[in-house]
Amino acid sequence: MKLASAFSLAAAPRDAAAALAEDLLAKLGGPPQLVVLYATQHLAHDDLLAGLRERLAGVQIVGGTSCGGVMTDAGFHCGPDGAVGALGVLDPQGAYGVGACGLEGGARQAGAEAISRALAAADREFETPALVWCCQPPGEEEAVIEGVQSVIGARTPIIGGSSADETIAGDWSEFATEAVLHGHAVVAALFPSAQYGAAFQSGYAPSGVTGVITRANDRQIIEIDHRPAAEVYSAWTDGRINAAASGPILAKSTPAPLGRVAADVQGVPMFVLSHPAMVGTGGDLSLFTDIREGDLVHLMHGSPDSLVKRAGLVVDDACAMGGWRREDTLGGLVIYCGGCMLHVRERMDEVAALVREAMPKAPFLGAFTFGEQGAIVDSCNRHGNLMVSALTFG
Structure with missing residues (x-):
């Protein structure tokens, strides 16, 4: 070859x-x-x-x-x-x-x-x-x-x-x-x-902040822990994402995606990430991956380095x-x-x-x-x- x-x-x-x-x-x-x-x-x-x-x-x-x-x-x-x-x-x-x-x-x-x-x-x-x-x-x-x-x-x-x-x-x-x-x-x-x-x-690590998806539809998170998803994500990111301003958020959300554990390797969790793409008019979050009710999501963080x-x-x-x-x-x-x-x-x-x-x-x-x-x-x-x-x- x-x-x-x-x-x-x-x-x-x-x-x-x-x-x-x-x-x-x-x-x-x-x-x-x-x-x-x-x-x-x-x-x-x-x-x-x-x-x-x-x-x-x-x-x-x-x-x-x-x-x-x-x-x-x-x-x-x-x-x-x-x-x-x-x-x-x-x-x-x-x-x-x-x-x-x-x-x-x-x-x-x-x-x-x-x-x-x-x-x-x-x-x-x-x-x-x-x-x-x-x-x-x-x-x-x-x-x-x-x-x-x-x-x-x-x-x-x-x-x-x-x-x-x-x-x-x-x-x-x-x-x-x-x-x-x-x-x-x-x-x-x-x-x-x-x-x-x-x-x-990925080049991201878990921040220690987690939540459970309590309402979802395909690639849309409607609620996290029974609260509007955008409101929760805004609080998690210290207001970097404005829950009241609907529209694209890809650039702002890149440093703080959501992660789910896909596998465990000798006690080390392996995460698959979801990139929040948009805040909806109803306070929902749209992603570039599917999401399901009951999923545990971790707020991830990464640096340019x-x-x-x-x-x-x-x-x-x-x-x-x-x-x-x-x-x-x-x-x-x-x-x-x-x-x-x-x-x-x-x-x-x-x-x-x-x-x-x-x-x-x-x-x-x-x-x-x-x-x-x-x-x-x-x-x-x-x-x-x-x-x-x-x-x-x-």
Whole structure:
């Protein structure tokens, strides 16, 4: 197995595709079976994918739009005309396939159909992949995961991120081999010949403040401890969030998300986070994850330093999970929350450097998403916000 990364700041999608393909071919010595591709919305055009298919015979493509730029072992990349990054996988002893399905018939069904199509594309129908890479629009990620698991079971790691745009205006896209898509679940079934490791964490710690969700509806918290959710959250954040002012609160709530315990590792709780997105006119809170009545939520807190350092630490943990020395890492993929990226944007070169330090001299691709998916413990697949998901090979 051989991996290579590439990026381009070219304004024209076909020019960007030509630059990516030339770089990947030179580094790999031949066309990859799989390209994981992330680009800002400016470059999300069918010409980008067509240009790659023309130059990389037989390639499968998976990915989507990334907020604000991309990240590789060469650094953090952004430009006035956008940015695009790719990780190519050359692995003749492995198998890879990409499948996509629209969400209009239901997100769970889309997840099931997408993974079935991915397995067929890999010529591994009715087999269980080693892992799954996913991309879907924000909104119904939990149902997509359920759909994928309905076909392959719950123990296969599902890793990836939700597509993103620049202004949270819904201008995000998903990439499959044949086209740029909108409102689709896109998954890749991976049967790599190399070992892999995965980790899924956040850069936040519990503050000690907790509450029970006593009224909720999908992604909306109506009451915490039988009180209006926005009122409780405002008190928890010392008034940083005004419960009486309805509207978006993403930037203000980034330092103080809500966390739920997803697993326990040797007595250490592992949290999945929810990012409060909006205060409603009725005092409710809207999130970027599902929430249920009876859930115990923890007020979490994080600093810019913790967010900057976390990506490298998660990559280090992914290598440790794989069981090899980080110096022997072949390469990897990093999903870093777009909200975290915007919060520490002036320090993203430092984030990239710390990831590079965690897998010295290995190629990697990082994207900035509006939702993160990963496996925490025993392939406990979850969707969260403000998190880092890493996949490494060794």
